[in-house]
Amino acid sequence: MSEKSNPTSQRKKEHIELCLTDKVAFHDKTNGFEKYEFKHYAVTEIDISKINFEQQFLGKKINYPFLISCMTGGTSEAENINAQLAVTANKLNIPLGVGSQRQALENNDYHKSYKIIRKNAPVIPILGNIGAAEVVKYKDTKPVRTMVDLVEADAMVIHVNPLQELIQDKGEPDFSGLLKSIEKLVKNLNVPVFVKEVGAGISKDAAGKLLSAGVKGIDVAGAGGTSWAGVEILRNKWETNNFLWDWGLPTSYCLRTVSLLKKKYSFYLIGSGGINDPLSAAKAFALGADLVASARIILRELNESGAEGVSKLIIDWFEVIKNIMFLTGSSRLKDLQKGKIIRKDELY
Numbered sequence: 001m002s003e004k005s006n007p008t009s010q011r012k013k014e015h016i017e018l019c020l021t022d023k024v025a026f027h028d029k030t031n032g033f034e035k036y037e038f039k040h041y042a043v044t045e046i047d048i049s050k051i052n053f054e055q056q057f058l059g060k061k062i063n064y065p066f067l068i069s070c071m072t073g074g075t076s077e078a079e080n081i082n083a084q085l086a087v088t089a090n091k092l093n094i095p096l097g098v099g100s101q102r103q104a105l106e107n108n109d110y111h112k113s114y115k116i117i118r119k120n121a122p123v124i125p126i127l128g129n130i131g132a133a134e135v136v137k138y139k140d141t142k143p144v145r146t147m148v149d150l151v152e153a154d155a156m157v158i159h160v161n162p163l164q165e166l167i168q169d170k171g172e173p174d175f176s177g178l179l180k181s182i183e184k185l186v187k188n189l190n191v192p193v194f195v196k197e198v199g200a201g202i203s204k205d206a207a208g209k210l211l212s213a214g215v216k217g218i219d220v221a222g223a224g225g226t227s228w229a230g231v232e233i234l235r236n237k238w239e240t241n242n243f244l245w246d247w248g249l250p251t252s253y254c255l256r257t258v259s260l261l262k263k264k265y266s267f268y269l270i271g272s273g274g275i276n277d278p279l280s281a282a283k284a285f286a287l288g289a290d291l292v293a294s295a296r297i298i299l300r301e302l303n304e305s306g307a308e309g310v311s312k313l314i315i316d317w318f319e320v321i322k323n324i325m326f327l328t329g330s331s332r333l334k335d336l337q338k339g340k341i342i343r344k345d346e347l348y
């Protein structure tokens, strides 16, 4: 089946094309990290050469707490993109998210675009991906198990994207029974279940419901980075919904509030949504993230500078984060969470 006659593939192709431009950024809302500043610590005794970012994630050792966020699969372009992202992630020994696997259940045409990931990245943690709108339709967990097997996933991510489904042409904004479906997946899958947004953020209330359903990872994917309402408005030329372009909870707010749930639940908290520079990444760690994740900036870097460029970007970011750790007296990333960041208005 050609992409033109397969609406899911065609949509994925258009998403990639639009996300390679900056047209899909938020207009006025930011992710809020610019409202914070690190506290300079004049008597630091940190030895930068000893800072090490290695940690365990999903039972595997990773070199940096950086996740290449779920992006693509199910189109002809996706195979090449996923192949290169997998090589990069494998070289850096960092986790990688797969784009929505919905297309893989429709037919076998693009299975290679998903399988190439595990082929090129044999040991890293790989996160499978499917939308909430699909999950609520499945009568049992078999389709999701098929997706886990297809990429040999270490965790399965469900993306909750009510805003995108609402605006998307032929979107499916019907998530009734979602929490029950998630609970069922948690019980029946042999890998942990994570939940992510796609750029409108997960609130503390929503995260609390997900964690009590047994979810083991929350990726807040907050507002301030890529606007998926924006992507769909541009695709559909549907300007009546322009006011929703900037809808959503800023990434910094989501992290600050959802991290409070760590007192009650054990889970991975992933900070994403406009993590486009190392300072934002460091602030995300300081506000509670265990890992940070980026999507669009990685796609653009891959397009401009190839796999080498992506790998250099991530390594460079963590070199900058080392400097921030030195200047704040933090020997481990977790130390950044010990009062090393303040709101800018407190400075004056």
Ligand SMILES: Cc1cc2nc3c(=O)[nH]c(=O)nc-3n(C[C@H](O)[C@H](O)[C@H](O)COP(=O)(O)O)c2cc1C
Pocket: 015, 016, 019, 069, 070, 071, 072, 098, 099, 100, 129, 158, 159, 196, 197, 198, 199, 221, 224, 225, 226, 272, 273, 274, 275, 293, 294, 295, 296, 297, 299
């Ligand atoms: C081209 C592209 C495709 C995406 N496709 C998916 C997807 O299939 N599933 C998903 O959960 N998120 C998807 N996302 C959303 C990202 O994972 C991320 O949550 C969102 O773009 C915000 O991060 P950013 O500001 O770093 O781009 C996609 C993002 C991009 C740029």
